[in-house]
Amino acid sequence: MTYRNTFAAWRDNTPVWLAYTRHAFVQGLGDGTLPHAAFLHYLKQDYVFLIHFSRAWALAITKADTVAEMRLAASTVNGLINEELALHIKTCAEAGIDEATLFATLERQENLAYTRYVLDAGHSGDLLDLLAALAPCIMGYGEIGTHLATTKTSDTYAEWINTYASAEYQKVCHDVGMLIDGAVARRIGDDATTSPRWASLQARFRVATQLEVGFWDMGLDP
Secondary structure: OOOOHHHHHHHHOOOOHHHHHOOHHHHHHHHOOOOHHHHHHHHHHHHHHHHHHHHHHHHHHHHOOOHHHHHHHHHHHHHHHHHHHHHHHHHHHHOOOOHHHHHOOOOOHHHHHHHHHHHHHHHHOOHHHHHHHHHHHHHHHHHHHHHHHHHOOOOOOHHHHHHHHOHHHHHHHHHHHHHHHHHHHHHHOOOHHHOOOHHHHHHHHHHHHHHHHHHHHHHOOO
16 A cells, blocks of 8 residues: 555545535635634644544554554654644633643533544554544544645635644645555555554544534534
């Protein structure tokens, strides 16, 4: 397999993918019509989400079979904690919301469902189960960022868009795509789609994508 072949196969066999990457929340980011209160509500929930998401990526280190897999997972944890969270902290601080308040945010049901699903995939399964549940968020935001960067009609949320369209974030997507392809080839072979495991991995990816749609829905309902 080559870079991102696994992700592309999972994405292309997930009908709800466009409902996620072209959601009304996403469209509102691109044309500037998303209410600022909804955006701040989303950022607060997403800050808590990223805390748990980072823990899930840290779990990937313990599920890895090789040092290369460990390095890629560790690099992703670093990017989430030290880079992506910084956008949330900065934007919320400008609105008078400090990090202590962010950390104390009460998780919405949609947030709980998603983060615990991902963590359960890692605790109950192997690295492939975990990566299938993690992939929609990492790779989807990269796709959303590049799409909005070329189609946006407003600069209201340009900083958010530019973060996920940036070369740095796209490098994260590239590395994660390589990690997934390598992990699949190592564990179930190059002809992965014929493996009995393929359907279960596709299902994990599909459920996580549906939970992403629910997260955007939540963002529109502060």
